[in-house]
Amino acid sequence: MPTICELLGIEYPIFQGAMARIATHKIAGAVSEAGGLGILGSGGWSADQLREEIRLTREITKKPFAVNLMLQMPNCDELAQVILDEKVKIVTTGAGSPKKYIPAFKEAGVKVIPVIASVRHAIKMQAAGVDAVVAEGQEAGGHIGQTSTMSLLPQIVDAVDIPVLGAGGVGDGRSLAAIYALGAQGVQVGTLFLSAEECPIPDSYKERLINAIDTDTIVTGRKAKDPVRSLKNPMLLKFAELEEANAPHEELEKLTLGSLSRAVYDGDMETGSAMAGEIAGMIKNIRPAKQIIEELFNEAEKKAASLKISY
Template sequence: MKLINELLGIEYPIFQGAMAQISTSQLAGAVSEAGGLGIIASGGMTADQLREEIKKTREITSKPFAVNVMLMMENCDEIVDVILESNVKIITTGAGTPKKYMPKLKEAGVIVIPVVPSAKLAKKMEELGVDAVVAEGMEAGGHIGQVATMPLVAAVTKAVSIPVVAAGGFSDGRSLAAAFAMGAAGIQMGTVYLASEECPIPASFKEKVLESIETSTVVTGRRNGAPVRTIRNAMTVHYLELENQDVPREELEKLTMGSLAKAVVEGDVENGSLMAGQILGNIHSIRPVAQIHQEIIEEYRQIKLPVL
């Protein structure tokens, strides 16, 4: 099996997840410079903002990095054009199909890696001609699917012949080894980077990550078909109360309006949307990204599996 780092020209088979308003040049550049694949989250950005983030990332690192494209965005055409004109050679996609853009992306030599929640969708992406897929389980933070990581990765790796990157619940060398055992070519992590020195979120958010455990997250939005995993706080408690009372979706959306910015910009840990995954219980300190990577690889190399 060829690992994803060999295919992309990066040092480690580790992707950084695209976290809205968090995965900017500051974090993506640090991850790429430390041997992983940094990914700029373009969701919510204008074309000019993305252009500037790409420029800033290149000032931090000369190594490969990617841009994540949320395909439901109204300005998606402009975002793709910026990626092409900026000569970014790797993209990940979510919230839709990249079919519309595949001809010009492949003509420009761009590596396309969609994030998928099922084996069925992974097969459709392979048929489109994508280069790899990220199979993200429901343990992940933010918007999630319905299948846990282990059965999802097991199904996707059997369903497709292209490389599969496992996501949802990864943070250390042990989980990297588990991903390889399931046939994955690498891993994607998001939550672990929230506690990195380079992550551009307020100290209050980082402290909330450190004090949380594996049972500290809740999933809101299940009833309206848009499940999101976040750290439990006053806002989510109120949201779930209303959701259980079958309050209309419009009322629930009023409650969460601007909640992501409250968390990642203002540092409001009670009323903000603190998107994070169930791996929280395995994060105990704030470290530089380079140290996070080094410790993962060192732990992986020290693992000795039982001989059967």
């Protein structure tokens, strides 16, 4: 089995999470140029927007990068065609099965890597012919599954014969070393890259992240079977209260309508949905993406070398 770096032509086995409305050419290009895999988050974009983002990314880097397809989006067919037209060679997917797109992607030499949250889904994706999977635990920010990375990752590694990357709960070199100990070939990181200098979110979002503590995230939407992890704020605490009281869907939807845009574009940390993972409390400074990657792997190597297990 080739390593994920050999498979994709990247230097570091690290993917940048495809954070909705955030993962533009600015952060994706910086991560790829630094040796990782930058990923454009196409959710909510038109075909023309995706085409422009791909071209802008290529102005920043000549190295490999990927596009993420959120398979719930109604214009997925158009976005997939843009990926083929623009000759992007790596696609990650979320929120569904990419099976219908795999034949066309394979014919064009595109590597397909779904983000999954269960062993059952991993097995199905291997059977469908994907090249690797990202096993994401519920510690992650944004839309999550129900199993923690510590439990999920080794079960998926044991269940499939393709490269597996771990996601969720990686905030420093210690947690990266743990991901490797659980059998992964690499890691996908989202929340940590929110603190990158190149990440195009408002300063208020980054400041909220830096000031977060270990208990500062909240999961909403579990009752609707669409759980999302974000940084706590008055709006989300109100949502959780209404959700617990079995408020009508319309009332909950009214509360959150436009909340992601309010956080990402307006920097509204009171009524916006500022998605972030449980590692938010570990982030204490703003650094270039290149420095984040290099320090992450240097620390992981030192930690792995220092481990002495006795019994």
